[in-house]
Amino acid sequence: NAGVMQNPRHLVRRRGQEARLRCSPVKGHSHVYWYRQLPEEGLKFMVYLQKENIIDESGMPKERFSAEFPKEGPSILRIQQVVRGDSAAYFCASSPGQVNTEAFFGQGTRLTVV
Amino acid sequence: GENVEQHPSTLSVQEGDSAVIKCTYSDSASNYFPWYKQELGKRPQLIIDIRSNVGEKKDQRIAVTLNKTAKHFSLHITETQPEDSAVYFCAARASDSWGKLQFGAGTQVVVTP
Numbered sequence: 001n002a003g004v005m006q007n008p009r010h011l012v013r014r015r016g017q018e019a020r021l022r023c024s025p026v027k028g029h030s031h032v033y034w035y036r037q038l039p040e041e042g043l044k045f046m047v048y049l050q051k052e053n054i055i056d057e058s059g060m061p062k063e064r065f066s067a068e069f070p071k072e073g074p075s076i077l078r079i080q081q082v083v084r085g086d087s088a089a090y091f092c093a094s095s096p097g098q099v100n101t102e103a104f105f106g107q108g109t110r111l112t113v114v
Numbered sequence: 115g116e117n118v119e120q121h122p123s124t125l126s127v128q129e130g131d132s133a134v135i136k137c138t139y140s141d142s143a144s145n146y147f148p149w150y151k152q153e154l155g156k157r158p159q160l161i162i163d164i165r166s167n168v169g170e171k172k173d174q175r176i177a178v179t180l181n182k183t184a185k186h187f188s189l190h191i192t193e194t195q196p197e198d199s200a201v202y203f204c205a206a207r208a209s210d211s212w213g214k215l216q217f218g219a220g221t222q223v224v225v226t227p
């Protein structure tokens with residue numbers, strides 16, 4: 001029973017490049033959440049998706065960031081034209097539902113922008 | 115929206131002593147309060163959670179208490195061991211928040227032998 005799988009674990013990008021982070025939820029989970037953790041800080045909610053739908057993107061920066069969760073395949077968090085301030089750990093969590101359910105986190109992708 | 119405050123930011127305890135971490139929340143609609151343990155470079159792992167219809171929950175050396183009136187909840191670790199050293203995060207989730215968690219800033223717990 002595989003948990004939430006994220007890849008890559010580590011990603012280095014130069015300023016101006018694009019970063020694509022992938023998240024495969026626990027099998028059977030249809031709810032995916034992305035969180036960002038800056039160094040020595042807590043996790044901040046970014047976006048909540050269900051299959052083919054963005055439900056809540058209130059935590060997403062207005063520009064350069066986008067997320068999708070297609071009918072087939074993993075959820076993708078895309079950051080265009082990365083800047084140094086995007087360096088962080090990005091965690092994906094999945095759950096089988098919204099309420100009365102636990103969220104299980106993946107190992108995270110550590111993005112470093114050089 | 116929800117705001118979660120967590121204290122202290124760092125906590126040093128002697129092995130065998132107890133550790134207590136406290137969190138407060140602002141949204142009275144919050145009804146689910148998980149605690150996560152995160153070791154350096156690893157994922158946050160759920161260690162215990164409590165729902166708003168319960169005042170206290172215990173799992174071996176870990177317990178969580180919830181005071182809905184005062185809007186605060188606490189994590190208690192008894193008989194601490196070196197492997198309890200980690201960053202602990204509290205979180206809150208409101209029933210109308212699409213399931214998203216609002217996290218506290220974290221507490222670095224160091225257990226010294």
